[in-house]
Amino acid sequence: MSAPSPGLSPLPPVEQVRPGLWSVPVPIPNNPLRYVFVYAFETERGPYIVDAGWNTDDAYATLCSGLAQAGFDIATVQGVLVTHIHPDHYGLAGRVREASGAWVGLHSADAALIHDRYEVPEELIVRVGTMLRRVGAPPDELASLERASMPVLPFVTAVKPDLVIEDGDKPEVPGWDLVAIWTPGHSPGHLCFWEPRNALMLSGDHVLPRITPNIPFHPQAGADPLGDFLRSLERLEGYQATEVLPAHEHRFVGLQSRLAELRAHHERRFAEVVTAVRDGTTTAWDIASHMQWSRPWDRIQGFMRRAAVGEAMAHLRALEARGVLREVPGEPSRWELARE
Ligand SMILES: [Zn+2]
Ligand SMILES: [Zn+2]
Numbered sequence: 001m002s003a004p005s006p007g008l009s010p011l012p013p014v015e016q017v018r019p020g021l022w023s024v025p026v027p028i029p030n031n032p033l034r035y036v037f038v039y040a041f042e043t044e045r046g047p048y049i050v051d052a053g054w055n056t057d058d059a060y061a062t063l064c065s066g067l068a069q070a071g072f073d074i075a076t077v078q079g080v081l082v083t084h085i086h087p088d089h090y091g092l093a094g095r096v097r098e099a100s101g102a103w104v105g106l107h108s109a110d111a112a113l114i115h116d117r118y119e120v121p122e123e124l125i126v127r128v129g130t131m132l133r134r135v136g137a138p139p140d141e142l143a144s145l146e147r148a149s150m151p152v153l154p155f156v157t158a159v160k161p162d163l164v165i166e167d168g169d170k171p172e173v174p175g176w177d178l179v180a181i182w183t184p185g186h187s188p189g190h191l192c193f194w195e196p197r198n199a200l201m202l203s204g205d206h207v208l209p210r211i212t213p214n215i216p217f218h219p220q221a222g223a224d225p226l227g228d229f230l231r232s233l234e235r236l237e238g239y240q241a242t243e244v245l246p247a248h249e250h251r252f253v254g255l256q257s258r259l260a261e262l263r264a265h266h267e268r269r270f271a272e273v274v275t276a277v278r279d280g281t282t283t284a285w286d287i288a289s290h291m292q293w294s295r296p297w298d299r300i301q302g303f304m305r306r307a308a309v310g311e312a313m314a315h316l317r318a319l320e321a322r323g324v325l326r327e328v329p330g331e332p333s334r335w336e337l338a339r340e
Contacts, residue, residue: 024066026053046076083204084187094159110189118158136283136332185229217313288312
């Protein structure tokens, strides 16, 4: 995460990716990723967009002007295909629907999380607290970590989808034949979209060219999100994409080699975790502090620290599913080798 500070670099330009297909960068406030790409498909009825951006006035204005640059009026958007419910993708979907009457489409596994996450988060905060005690978070950090994701709430309008998109569905985008591929991991209902006419893979946050997507472990993530993610990488293996259109960073060629790099990254992480456990580190919190991060552990704070521990937990759970590690219940729970 060494990208320039927000505001210092201009956004990438609005670009025509292929005839009738545009990429429109939309800014993300105070985030090293800086922007999310909204992809707009031209049809005879009006544009259909993949993802929408954060719910800020600035993001909305940039989306409107970017679409205008591509020749579209926001009021004519027909559908919003959301790759997953993170605020940088789904946050603006409601506002686009309000402005245009477009449908909003989302996978059922992410649609199921909206109420607890964005509408009535109190119960989820309690569950996060229980999880943090179980992973061994220090008592003096508990209260702030429990609420570490609350500041994003104003950036999301919690709209219910008009259209539930399942694996293999072809949401109606006239003339394009887009196919949804369910790729859980980064989010339980993450979707990629395959565009067969030009052999393009719209990869959302599932496959990015440089950074590895965060695979969080939290009460809404399912039992083994990293196992899900690795299986979801395999799901893309057979697609011979001419280019990959991710939601962040930049477009790239070489889907298969990027899939291999992501798998190798997590195998290295597994080895770090097993080494820490073998050396006698037992709680998920302490194991996280022994892993390699982009900055020293004591400089990782707040939501980033919770994300780091969540990532350690995701690796621990996947290793448990592989039969390598075992969790000894307790508060905190302790991890040990399953066999030696
Ligand atoms: Zn995301
Ligand atoms: Zn994202």
